[in-house]
Amino acid sequence: MTDVVVKITIGTCYYDAEPKLGENFIGKVELSCPASLIFTSPQTSDCGVYSAQLTGDRIETIKYNVTFQDPVSPVELKLHVISDSSCKATCSTEDDEVIDTSLSCDNKSCHLAGGERSKVTKSGASLRLYQSNESIICNHSNQVNWTQSKKQINICVRSEGSTLQTTLIVVAGIIVAGIIVAAIIGLLYCYIKKKLCFAQRQTGSSNSQTLPQSQANGDPRVIPESDRLMNGNTAESPV
Known part of the structure; x- marks a missing residue:
């Protein structure tokens, strides 16, 4: 916020005549005593306390405490479904001001349950979350203007x-x-x-006996073991 500075007297007001402005304020302000002071091209540097003299049967001093603010920035409202019975609303501005609140829901509707619902921003504006019928509204406002974002609650209803x-x-x-x-x-x-x-088939194959190559080929020089035993018995038998 700009510091409040006491300014010089704007001019003089008369009960039966038009106000008379000081030279520094001609073309800059419009004075309508005793209640109205309008700046035609306001600047934030014009903030401060102004005064005017009201002349008539008696002389009075009228003071005007003037504050100028920039228009507020747009806001963004987001709804996040947390579960079948709850939802979260987040309201944020372009200058990173944020508030959020939770909603409790059933099969028909939702209502605000907890969390931060309003705050005053660093610029002196108001940031607020509220419910209107079946809508959640995020409002950003000051004495100059306001912006808002709105979403239907049925996004959260299950x-x-x-x-x-x-x-x-x-x-x-x-x-x-x-x-x-x-x-x-x-x-x-x-x-x-x-x-x-x-693995079992492999083990069985390795344990099986294989005929000698000479016997397998029918070599007559190879005498089977059974024939040798028979020949031996024949030789030992008496005549």
Whole structure:
């Protein structure tokens, strides 16, 4: 805020005549005593206390405490759904002034429940969140102008149908996830079982006996063990 500075007298007001302005204020202000003082091209540097003399049967001094403000910036209102029964409203300005509040909701409507609903900004403006019927309104204002943003509460309201739909989606997701897990376990089981069967076949093959190459080819020089035993018994038998 600009510091209040005492200015020189603007001019003189008369009960039965037009006001007379000082030379420094001609073309700059419009004076209508005793209540009105209008600056034609106001600047923030013009803030301060001005005075005018009211002349008539008696002389009085009229003071005007003048404050100028820049127009307020636009605001942005956002609604965030937190759960089926609550919502959050956030109101912010371009110069990073923020307030937020929570809303409690049922299947029909919402109402403001808690949080910061208003504040005075650094520039002296008012920033406020409030509810009007089925709308949430963010208002930014000062003595010069105001801006606002409005949203319908039904963005936050959860109907019974939407709640049921959400529940069905969750259940379907769980079922699909269960099927996928079961399929993965089945594939792993089959893979492990196949590996074990293959290993058993390999072990059986390594333990089996293989005929000598000469016997397999029918070499007459190779005499089977059974024939040798028979020949030995024949030689030892008495005539």
